[in-house]
Amino acid sequence: MSEDYEIYQINNFTLQHGATLKEAKIAYKTYGQLNKDKTNAIVYPTWYSGRHWENEWLIGRDKALDPERYFIIVPNMLGNGLSSSPSNTPEPYNASHFPNVTVYDQVRAQHELVTKHFGIETLVAVIGWSMGAGQSFQWAVSYPEMVQRILPFCGSARTSEHNIVFLEAVKAAITTDAAFLQGDYQTQPTKGLRAAARVYAGWGFSQAFYWEQLYKKLGYASLEDFLVGFWEGFFLDDRDANNLLTMLWTWQHGNVGNTPGFNGDHEAALSSIKAKAIVMPAERDLYFPVDDEKYEVSFMQDAELRVIPGVWGHFAGAGMNEEDTAFIDAALRELLAR
Known part of the structure; x- marks a missing residue:
């Protein structure tokens, strides 16, 4: 940081x-x-x-x-x-x-x-x-x-309705972790954050990016390596669940x-x-x-x-x-x- x-x-x-x-x-x-x-x-x-x-x-x-x-x-x-x-x-x-x-x-x-x-x-x-x-x-x-x-x-x-739907999946991934405790957690709900990362992974890069396995250009040896190393690592990198949900609300209501x-x-x-x-x-x-x-x-x-x-x-x-x-x-x- x-x-x-x-x-x-x-x-x-x-x-x-x-x-x-x-x-x-x-x-x-x-x-x-x-x-x-x-x-x-x-x-x-x-x-x-x-x-x-x-x-x-x-x-x-x-x-x-x-x-x-x-x-x-x-x-x-x-x-x-x-x-x-x-x-x-x-x-x-x-x-x-x-x-x-x-x-x-x-x-x-x-x-x-x-x-x-x-x-x-x-x-x-x-x-x-x-x-x-x-x-x-x-x-x-x-x-x-x-x-x-x-x-x-x-x-x-x-923000388009299709985008709002995607963000609902991210929100659900975080909030349905039992450790989330309606946002009153003492430690980060890491299962939810890892799940949110997996949702994001299907959207951040295109279908063709994955078809061409361009994640290997970023130094990842396999698809699973990319999902864990890049995506889960991204969401676990000093990012707080309530902060993510606050910004998600801002994004969903952008207009x-x-x-x-x-x-x-x-x-x-x-x-x-x-x-x-x-x-x-x-x-x-x-x-x-x-x-x-x-x-x-x-x-x-x-x-x-x-x-x-x-x-x-x-x-x-x-x-x-x-x-x-x-x-x-x-x-x-x-x-x-x-």
Whole structure:
């Protein structure tokens, strides 16, 4: 775990569903220096269960996200274990009692960090993978005058019903472990976490990825080795069950139409986006299919659909395959030049 991050505290942070966190904490890390006129900032939110250091594969002097040029802020999502979460919040909102957090809440907290702590009034871009992509869309809807560009990859502005069904399986895997104890466990429900990993394994990569046995490129000797070593290891890597369920709720309820003023109208919210956008679904993503993003882009004013080719599925956006990383980086470089 990386300890090199900072905490920004928001007192009396009232969430969209009515609960108030007395001391909401946003964990974040920055890369590069903010320029004098504060016009070189980029926000790069985390994803489902991700932590800031797991975004660093797209940051570097040889990348579009060059810290020599840009001030890159990586805020950790509420619920991820570093920012305010079930695992680190005192009573009465501890553990299973942690309140529901929407994507709108996530972005509003990040906006306070960006504006009140750093004094930034305009953003060069907001980018992100998976749930980070959802936050990118939300930034552009919530703060259209502030966000100049967005590049959401392998994610959506509204969670589809098919995606919700998948997440129900993940939820069931965790909560039906007898050790879960309705969220009041003293030790992690590891059987449930391992089961959730097995559910995830059938979705994160494409059918063709498995057909071609590309997990061997990642150093796994067999399918079972991959299921245990990569997937179960992923879910057991300092990830808390209640935290996962909190972020899962946020994911299931993702919808930019629930931004105040749009009355649930997802299409109207997308139409309100002023930012230049390249929206990048992966060709074989089972969570966020290309057709879903083609539909969303059709309502946006200045957006291009650019499909990440290949068979790595959702994990095309995770920095694990060099060709996918180069493709995303090239698109980001192009967008930043516009």
